[in-house]
Amino acid sequence: MDYEKVFQDAVDKVKAEGRYRVFAHLERHAGNFPHATRHHDDGSTSEVVVWCSNDYLGQAQNKDVLAALSEAGARMGVGSGGTRNIAGTTYLHGELEKELADLHGKEAALLFTSGYVSNDAAISTIAQLMPDCIILSDALNHASMIAGIRHSGCEKRIYRHNDVAHLEEILKELPKAAPKLIAFESVYSMDGDISPMAAICDLADKYNAMTYLDEVHAVGLYGERGGGVSEREGVAHRITVIEGTLAKAFGLMGGYIAGSEAMVDAVRCAAPGFIFTTTLPPPLVAGAITSIRHVRATNDLRVRHQERAQRLKDLLVEAGLPVMPSVTHIVPIMVGDALRCKQATDMLLDDYGVYIQPINYPTVPVGTERLRITPTPFHDDGVMDELVAALKDVWMRLQLQKAA
Ligand SMILES: *Cc1c(COP(=O)(O)O)cnc(C)c1O
Numbered sequence: 001m002d003y004e005k006v007f008q009d010a011v012d013k014v015k016a017e018g019r020y021r022v023f024a025h026l027e028r029h030a031g032n033f034p035h036a037t038r039h040h041d042d043g044s045t046s047e048v049v050v051w052c053s054n055d056y057l058g059q060a061q062n063k064d065v066l067a068a069l070s071e072a073g074a075r076m077g078v079g080s081g082g083t084r085n086i087a088g089t090t091y092l093h094g095e096l097e098k099e100l101a102d103l104h105g106k107e108a109a110l111l112f113t114s115g116y117v118s119n120d121a122a123i124s125t126i127a128q129l130m131p132d133c134i135i136l137s138d139a140l141n142h143a144s145m146i147a148g149i150r151h152s153g154c155e156k157r158i159y160r161h162n163d164v165a166h167l168e169e170i171l172k173e174l175p176k177a178a179p180k181l182i183a184f185e186s187v188y189s190m191d192g193d194i195s196p197m198a199a200i201c202d203l204a205d206k207y208n209a210m211t212y213l214d215e216v217h218a219v220g221l222y223g224e225r226g227g228g229v230s231e232r233e234g235v236a237h238r239i240t241v242i243e244g245t246l247a248k249a250f251g252l253m254g255g256y257i258a259g260s261e262a263m264v265d266a267v268r269c270a271a272p273g274f275i276f277t278t279t280l281p282p283p284l285v286a287g288a289i290t291s292i293r294h295v296r297a298t299n300d301l302r303v304r305h306q307e308r309a310q311r312l313k314d315l316l317v318e319a320g321l322p323v324m325p326s327v328t329h330i331v332p333i334m335v336g337d338a339l340r341c342k343q344a345t346d347m348l349l350d351d352y353g354v355y356i357q358p359i360n361y362p363t364v365p366v367g368t369e370r371l372r373i374t375p376t377p378f379h380d381d382g383v384m385d386e387l388v389a390a391l392k393d394v395w396m397r398l399q400l401q402k403a404a
Helices: 003-016 063-076 084-088 091-103 115-129 143-152 164-173 197-206 261-270 282-297 299-318 338-352 381-397
Strands: 025-028 035-039 045-050 108-112 134-138 155-159 180-185 210-214 241-245 255-259 331-334 370-373
Touching: 025 045, 045 381, 063 282, 091 108, 091 255, 091 282, 108 115, 108 261, 115 143, 115 180, 115 210, 115 241, 115 255, 115 261, 134 143, 134 164, 143 180, 155 164, 164 197, 180 197, 197 210, 255 261, 299 331, 299 381, 338 370, 338 381
Parallel strands: 134 155, 134 180, 180 210, 210 241
Antiparallel strands: 025 035, 035 045, 108 255, 241 255, 331 370
């Protein structure tokens, strides 16, 4: 067996499909977000504006967050030194969990090393705790939820994206007594649409199912205090498990679940993805507490975020660019072809200093390849006008499809 050849063939296949990913090596500038310096392989550099970060509110460079991180590091050291059960738990971990539980109006919360890990660990553990549990999953759920569903080993049924009628059709067929878990997201991050949460909760009540909600792209961004779409719609108390990340709107890293004391405790006792891995470093935890408190208290930031997204959508429509319908802060533009999507983003980066990643299969279905733009409160009118001009140029140079 020529092992190396197998690896090379795998890479060649991805390249042939136009899906090969090349990293942009950036040096960000705290205090000057979203501007960054790009480091080229030949040692030279160029200036870029970042348009595809999930640091939605620029909290990764917030002065108070940076100060909290440095202070905690200087005082307690950096690494956490172990798992939560063995020496890894500082008083700050407990404080952060209280903050997260309170953010969602839940009894308890549990930290994980990432949002991905929290979905994988929590879904698989919760479903395994229920004998013969059946998981009902939205067709567009994130890879981390799918991983959790697979690892549970339970029966799964997929309902059409955001289709409550289809969900009910499936629920109707299932044995009344069987435990059920409906897994869905609030904001779907590749299209920018929102799930019909209250209607899903109604079905959960009617068929006695648990609900598992991924609020990763909404925590910090929606609701008066940043509790997510479930806060905005007043349904947080009806959701069994709310899952979120510290890595997007809160600007750091880590994931969590929030829910009842018993549910959280059960996951804490049983989930390998919680038990057998070193926990978050104390400085990061301190930074997260500061960031969450700031974001909760600063609704202006959310208002400005939405205003910026709307402004960009308006400019793109005006320019005749095929911006996809989105009711959120996510601004996708359809290209519809992997190779051309990659050509467009290469051109934007090399010729215009505009950094946007192409979104290709398997993240989205083949034929719906797109650019995904995430304007933040720090993207001012100046950079927006430059972006739109660059996009118009690239659309002309590559003869891409304009808006219908
Ligand atoms: C990013 C993302 C995650 C994973 O969160 P991380 O903290 O980045 O691991 C989970 N769910 C959804 C929908 C995401 O987009």
